[in-house]
Amino acid sequence: MIKSDKxxxxxxxxxxxxxxxxxxxxxxxxxxxxxxxxYGFGVRWLAYPVNVMVIIIVCMSxxxxxxxxxxxxxxxxxxxxxxxxxxxxxxxxxxILAIAVAMFYGKLAFLxxxxxxxxxxxxxxxxxxxxLVIALIVTVIKRNDNK
Amino acid sequence: xxxxxxxxxxxxxxxxxxxxxxxAVGVTRQTINAIENGDYNPSIKLCISICxxxxxxxxxxxxxEDND
Numbered sequence: 001m002i003k004s005d006k007x008x009x010x011x012x013x014x015x016x017x018x019x020x021x022x023x024x025x026x027x028x029x030x031x032x033x034x035x036x037x038x039y040g041f042g043v044r045w046l047a048y049p050v051n052v053m054v055i056i057i058v059c060m061s062x063x064x065x066x067x068x069x070x071x072x073x074x075x076x077x078x079x080x081x082x083x084x085x086x087x088x089x090x091x092x093x094x095x096i097l098a099i100a101v102a103m104f105y106g107k108l109a110f111l112x113x114x115x116x117x118x119x120x121x122x123x124x125x126x127x128x129x130x131x132l133v134i135a136l137i138v139t140v141i142k143r144n145d146n147k
Numbered sequence: 148x149x150x151x152x153x154x155x156x157x158x159x160x161x162x163x164x165x166x167x168x169x170x171a172v173g174v175t176r177q178t179i180n181a182i183e184n185g186d187y188n189p190s191i192k193l194c195i196s197i198c199x200x201x202x203x204x205x206x207x208x209x210x211x212e213d214n215d
Contacts (some may be wrong), residue, residue, distance in 0.1 A: 010174035012187050076175045 016072040031055045050120035054127055055084030061131030062124040069138045148185035153208050155183050157201045172196040 009017065035051055038044075046054060067073045154175035158168060165179040172193065182197075187196070194209050201208065 010178050011190055011193060012178040012181060013175065015187075071177045076169065076173060118173060 008077055009072065010076055013072040014117060016070045017067055020063060020066045020070065020072070024059050024066075027044070028056060028059045028063065031059065046123065050123060053124060057124065057127050057131060061127075061134060064131070065134045065138045068135060069142060071142065148188065149211070150185045151183050151209070153197055154197070154201075157208055158183075163201075165195050168197065168200055171200045 032052070035055060045051060056119060064073075158165070164181050165183070166176045169176045169179045173196075174193065178187065178189075178193075179197075182193075194205055198205055198208055
């Protein structure tokens with residue numbers, strides 16, 4: 001059997017992941033440069049920290065979706081198991097935990113001082129949600145293709 | 148790259164699926180499929196592993212004769 005490295009991916013998976021990672025890095029660089037250029041021309045599409053975060057999250061989502069689509073996310077050993085139930089449980093637990101934390105800390109004073117006119121959090125949330133949905137769709141399509 | 152029909156025929160001769168070989172050598176089925184279709188050029192280490200599983204030599208599976 002081929003000896004695998006610590007993350008367990010086979011050689012083609014590693015090659016694909018490296019390729020996609022390099023392309024994603026270049027995409028981040030170009031988008032950040034474009035953002036700087038737009039800023040120089042006076043176009044402010046989002047406030048400062050959020051625009052960088054949105055670019056990074058979008059590129060990370062693209063990277064994640066592509067490595068899942070190219071079957072380079074999980075190593076060969078893990079693909080034999082069916083972690084769907086565990087994955088669903090973890091997601092449900094994370095959502096419940098997030099709601100509980102938001103309900104508990106949401107009433108504290110330091111969070112109420114945040115400027116509510118800024119819609120950055122909503123934008124970040126929507127971008128993350130879209131990324132998750134894309135990753136889920138890609139996973140489902142890939143699973144159907146492998147049948 | 149050209150398709151590796153020798154690998155495909157050797158696999159069929161041993162009545163093994165792509166998944167069987169993939170599990171035997173510790174790679175994904177997609178990797179074996181890419182090798183058969185000529186989309187991926189495997190390392191010598193992987194070639195040797197595949198040959199051992201199929202009971203063939205490297206020449207029999209991976210050597211390409213020149214058509215010139």
